[in-house]
Amino acid sequence: ETGVTQSPTHLIKTRGQQVTLRCSSQSGHNTVSWYQQALGQGPQFIFQYYREEENGRGNFPPRFSGLQFPNYSSELNVNALELDDSALYLCASSTGQGEGGGYEQYFGPGTRLTVT
Amino acid sequence: AQKITQTQPGMFVQEKEAVTLDCTYDTSDPSYGLFWYKQPSSGEMIFLIYQGSYDQQNATEGRYSLNFQKARKSANLVISASQLGDSAMYFCAMREGPYNFNKFYFGSGTKLNVKP
Numbered sequence: 001e002t003g004v005t006q007s008p009t010h011l012i013k014t015r016g017q018q019v020t021l022r023c024s025s026q027s028g029h030n031t032v033s034w035y036q037q038a039l040g041q042g043p044q045f046i047f048q049y050y051r052e053e054e055n056g057r058g059n060f061p062p063r064f065s066g067l068q069f070p071n072y073s074s075e076l077n078v079n080a081l082e083l084d085d086s087a088l089y090l091c092a093s094s095t096g097q098g099e100g101g102g103y104e105q106y107f108g109p110g111t112r113l114t115v116t
Numbered sequence: 117a118q119k120i121t122q123t124q125p126g127m128f129v130q131e132k133e134a135v136t137l138d139c140t141y142d143t144s145d146p147s148y149g150l151f152w153y154k155q156p157s158s159g160e161m162i163f164l165i166y167q168g169s170y171d172q173q174n175a176t177e178g179r180y181s182l183n184f185q186k187a188r189k190s191a192n193l194v195i196s197a198s199q200l201g202d203s204a205m206y207f208c209a210m211r212e213g214p215y216n217f218n219k220f221y222f223g224s225g226t227k228l229n230v231k232p
Contacts, residue, residue, distance in 0.1 A: 033219070042120075042207050042222030043161070056219050088159055105220070107153075107161035 003027060004093050004108035012114045013081050021076040021111045025093030032074040033105065034066060037088040049074055078113075086115045117142050120208050122223035129198045130231050136183070137193040137226045139208030148212045150191040151220070152182065155205040164206075167191060198230045 003026035013019050025032050031050045035043035045058035049068035063079040072093070078085055089112075094105040121140045129135035141150065152164040167175045167182045175182045183192040195202055208223045 035220075035222075040224075042209075042224050043220070045219050045221070048219065058219070090159075090161060092161070104163055104166065106163070110159040112159070 004091065004106050006089075006091055006108040006111050008111060009109070010112045010114075012116060015081055015083060015115055017081050018077065018079045019081060019113060021078075021089050021091075021113070022073065023076070023091035023093075023108055024073045025091075026106050029093035029095050029106070030072050031094045031105075032068055032072065033092045033094075034074070034076045035090040035092065036060070036085075037090060037110070038084075039087070043090055046076070081115045083115050086113060088112050118223075119143065119212075119221035120210055120223035122208055122226050124226045125224075126227045126229070128229050128231060129195075131200060132197055134194060134196045135198055135228065137195070137206050137208075137228065139191045139193065139223060141189050141191060141208075141210050143189075143210065143212055145212045148210055150182070150184070151209040151211070152180070152191075152193045153207045153209060153222075154202075155207060155225070157204070161207070165193065195228075200230050200232060203228060203230045 005024045007022045033048040034046040037043040046060050047054055047057040052068045065077045068074045088110045090107050090110045092105040092107045119142055123138055148169045150167045154162045154164055165175050165177045165180045165182050167184045174184050179196045181194045205225045205227050207225045209220045211220050
């Protein structure tokens, strides 16, 4: 196991609702990235947080937002849920490369979101 | 253009035999990293192997080796002596540039089935 935890494991929401997913990074890691993995596809990069600031974003609309806290844990918020938001949401943590970190990122087990 | 292409949606291999999973990539950045991840049905992404664009030798990690052909922009994963526990989805991924170390582009994956 990687030490990255995510909650909840599963979630069912209705279209139009809002959802918050949580991620605790591995000890010592200050960077968290979020990915969306639709069924049968590879993960798609949503955004990453480094030292509490967003410093990279993929092709996702503004209703996908996030936070990183002083302890480097992170939240992913999705507003106005759509049916296509149904997916596995993965977070991954790593150490900043500029701080002697390497290339590897460690993934959590994911949160499976179903929007009905 | 797709950053990562995996052309084999599914593969079968006999237990104890070797198997090669194909991956081609597209980038104009001279600095990049190539990764392979295994994703069992539980959903967690498990890091297998890494190859940097400037690495002169092919990466190896136990039964995993990466056949890196830079001119052809291919990074095939070779699994030797397949085991039943190797049955899973396998994703090839690329990180571009020295600073976007967490923005990974993933392929669509290859589902490997190991037969007894």
